[in-house]
Amino acid sequence: MFQAPRGTRDFTPDEMEKRRYVERNMTSTFLSFGYGEIQTPTFENIELFTAKSGESILNELYNLTDKGGRELALRPELTAPVIRCYVERLQMEPKPLKFFYFGNCYRYDRPQKGRYREFQQAGCEIIGVDTTEAIAELLALAFNLLKNVGLKNVRLNIGNLTIINAIFKRLNLRKDDQKILLPLIDKSQFDDLKVSLEDCGISEKNIEQFISILQRSEANEIRSFIADDPDAIKELSIMETIIGLLKNAFQITAYDIKLNIVRGLDYYKGLVFEIDAPLLGAEKQLCGGGSYELVSLFGGTEVPTSGFAIGLDRTILALEAEGFKFPPSKLDAYIIPVNPDMICKSIEIVQQLRNQGFSADFDQMRRGIGKSLKYADSKHIEKVIIVGPKELEKNAVTLRDMKTGNQDIVSIAEIGSNLKKI
Ligand code: AMP
Secondary structure, eight states: OOOOOTTOOOOOHHHHHHHHHHHHHHHHHHHHTTOEEOOOOSEEETHHHHHHHOGGGGGGSEEEEOTTOOEEEEOSOSHHHHHHHIIIIITTSOSOEEEEEEEEEEOOOOOBTTBOSEEEEEEEEEESOOOHHHHHHHHHHHHHHHHHTTOOOOEEEEEEHHHHHHHHHHTTOOHHHHHHHHHHHHTTOHHHHHHHHHHTTOOHHHHHHHHHHHHHOOHHHHHHHTTTOHHHHHHHHHHHHHHHHHHHTSOOOOEEEOTTOOOSSTTEEEEEEEEEOGGGGGGOEEEEEEEEOOTTTTTSOOOOEEEEEEEHHHHHHHHHHTTOOOOOOOOSEEEEESSGGGHHHHHHHHHHHHHTTOOEEEOOSOOHHHHHHHHHHHTTOOEEEEEOHHHHTTTEEEEEETTTOOEEEEEGGGHHHHHHHO
């Protein structure tokens, strides 16, 4: 028997209903924030992803050589493709540009619950502006997207790479050491971090202070540690303004400053953030984003760029974990011909209803009224239309309310208005 490839999944109509609900809901939030939808190819030239991250990213990619000898990769994320598209076609457009997308991504990850090799991201990029109000709105959008789909329990964590780099500078850490330390910081592995910092020759006092800053992210403590670095002090006050807007203007209070948020990808700089659904355990990160630099690397004129991506699969897992009731999409009406002679008229009625904008289906199994009613009930259909010869003589049908069991004779021309009325 054939099986879906490792790390991929099929989605049945019930599962697709949940995914489409989340997509529809998120689309309307993106649109309400002035974002326009963008779509890019599923595969790209491989250099698009190796340009910043280097060859090491190849281990995480699905790459292939096509029949023309081109080195390609299935996209692992959509930020680089969207920025490529911007540089290729949209640089002259009036700023800011606000793009959102939905797309499948492919990573050679180790599959487990919430981690797949093919998964879907919903995300956005804002190009050409990095004022505090633009970044505050970006954070608010990420938070609102998850709140509006119905999640109750989400937490926004905000970090800053400029500040982390200033701390690294103050500690005289070399670039190579930083590469080893960042993943430990990202995963909050403070014991291992302490050992690595000791290996780097950092004093006991500085190690303690650094780890305390990472754990507590207390503004005064951070400020005094980086006091000699004017750029980092400026960045700290920018971050405070952004957080002030988030709290006072966008009314979002479920956030923490967490300097140990450093993000995996290499192109981020300045402010970075993540949103977690604590109920999900290990794979609880729903969203990740921040400000980054890619435009000049792709041959464009540098402009500020920021964005984020939300994992759609994990969003659904988080909704399920919270016991969210997804709105069911059910048929407006089910039509039952009582015998084969009624089939033609039944189809006419189904088509009449479909043309009037209702969703309708009819029994194609010829299984009789009792079994057809049972089927309609199992599909939670509320209105059933029974087409029988006696009523048909008067151009009428029986309309049954499945909830109450009440039945009415209604003329065929008025079925639509009756469906609306009830
Ligand atoms: P990233 O592009 O790594 O910042 O990921 C953004 C979001 O995509 C994460 O917060 C997850 O929700 C989701 N995500 C990343 N990798 C996977 C994966 N392998 N399977 C499912 N979701 C993922």
